[in-house]
Amino acid sequence: MSSELNDVLAIGLPALVIGVASLTLMIHRELGPFSGLNTAGKWLLTAAFGMGLLAFGLKMAVAVALDLRAGTPLLAQFAIPFSQAGAARSERFANPAPPRAPRYVWAALPEQAPSPADNPTTAAKVALGRRLFFEKKLSADGSLSCSSCHDLFAKGGGDGLSRARGIARQRGPRNTPTVWNAAFQAVLFWDGRAPSLEEQAGGPILNPIEMGLASAAEAERRLAADASYRADFAAVFGDDRPPSFGRLTQAIAAFERTLITPDTPYDRFVRGDETALDAAQLRGMALFETVGCVLCHRGANFSDASLLGSESARRLFPANATPYEDKYRLLLADGQRGVWRVPSLRNVALTGPWLHNGAVDQLEEVVRIMAGAQLGRSGQLNTWLNNDKMLGRIDRSPLGDGEVADLVAFLKALSSDSLVARRERKNR
Template identity: 40%
Template sequence: MNCKPKSLALVIVVTLLSNVQVNAQDLTVLPVVASKHGDTKEKVELGKKLYFDPRLSATGTVSCNSCHNLMEGGDDGRATSMGVDGLTGPRNAPTVWNSAFQASQFWDGRSATLEEQAKGPMVADVEMGMLGHDQVISRIKDIPGYISEFEAEFGKGDGVTIENAVDAIAAFERTLITPNSGLDRYLAGDKFAMSDGQVRGMDLFESSGCTECHFGPAMNGWRPGSDAEFTEFPRFVESPFVQQFDLAADLGRSSATGDDADEHHFKTPTLRNITLTAPYFHNGRVSSLAEAIQLMASTQLDVEFTSEEVADLTAFMEALEGEFPNLSLPRLPSRSGESVIHASVKARPSDQG
């Protein structure tokens, strides 16, 4: 089986009610499917097991779900995540919900695909802490049940590879979609799907310039087939919020590219389910959504919203919470009578965020 990443094939299912007009111009209904050709039920289930398995970390304590908790907002509610041995990294964990609908991964966009992104945390010292991907695969091969599942999906012989492991994880992550929010229903024609305050907030969101960056179905500047784009943050460095929340300390994308022109540029994060992913921003320093709205107005638009406008924008953000799929926890395969976790290993440099 050819297991190389294929181009994203989106199936967009949208039902429009006739003769109903809405005001939104830059916002789009969230797609309900993001699967690729080859994302079989069995591959998705294998990817789910790997996603939830802490044995892919050096200490057997950290899984993908540790920092991207699917039982909540797809993040971990911390300013920065805690990995093996209690270590923490420099950046806030982005949500994994709807992560298929973006053209790059991590805050600095250093990974172009979900598959590539999944490799990073495994060998980051402040995250899962494995010495190398060969050690990850060795750990998987120590578990007979995994060998059987990899061979069933990818073929016998050399089926257990890091490429196949992240292919499966990405296939599972492409199922993590939250459609049918109040905004989606409103955009599809249900004029009662959002309150008056939420509609006012949406209109202000567009008229004030927020959709310069936060447009499209995931409200992160992504559209099917689009290239990754990065936004300068903070834009207005004289804003008092810059010093208050230490927003200029992180050089952003330039740390990944080495290009000075990329300094303080970051991937635009999705606003879908934003009410569930506090604290906010790349350093996780802002604890409330209302304050995050004021900060963005000041640092990106050079305006100040009134308390009534903040209330309307906050109400609009509540209309971005979608419907979460029902997920059952997987049963992980084990090696009978013997642990696969042994002594701690030395880890590679940080790859968080």
């Protein structure tokens, strides 16, 4: 016998006997005189009530004992705090409608990018950073600058290649992302390994297959040999120490913080110009929310890796198996799924080919891949229906061509007006 059962019998049985006896006596004294019966009749009435009470008490005792024996805690029901029991009951009987998810809030890009306390943006620092961004001395053979791969105007801040081409025409492993609006990203690079623009800027200069300088000291030596750089660094940083690699990265980062594009049809629309988007773009905007792109590409910089608010900067990609992963070699070399920083989608229409390996050169196809691989829109799907607590089969049919076209139209509304105009002029 369990110890709880012993406890129940030890306390419960005497309590039952005393309870039944005193109730019976009360009935005999209170009810007896009113009944108008003779003595035998009074005792008969009392005994009838007493038996009823005893039977009820025994029944409860047996139920509790059996319950404990079976290990089903009927008693535990009495142990549920009252408030909780009430909630459980109202859930069961009132069956309230599930709370409606709050609607997604669209945001325009701020006019200025935030800068860290130890590297405030000043006009002189930005000008020095711009000069360094275009400086070919920072590559081993003097053939490349940052702008060789990040062509600000002709290629939307990228290079238009599927994978980057460094010094001596070496092919890098990854696609070149745009530097426009990188200032709003909380982590940089496709895998998000750089925590700031300052940390990032030194990387390509010393990377053997990018700009290939032997060392930071070599960059400092080359800049110090140029009197105009010595003067610029002294003016910007307010002392006459020779140019250092740390200050070089600070100046480049300050320049990059000015590479932002709040001048898009989307931003004009969100700021109140109702005519800024056409019908297809509006349909695409609605789909972008309802299909679920905003789960990852959210906030004013269309990325959950943004300084403007980030919850989950990196995501598994591709998250679901689709035929695309073989077609475009989307898996890592070891066949695993990669974890990638969620890229911003601003100016994305200007920066193809797309994805970390630059394998896709149609934006429509990227949208289909995203819908299938990231949102499971690839057919019938077995899934856990959390609200109903059951396994369900839901229709997750791939996006139709019209929906894909509308989503692409919306992505084009994220292109900067001035970048589009300058690109058209440059590429004419």
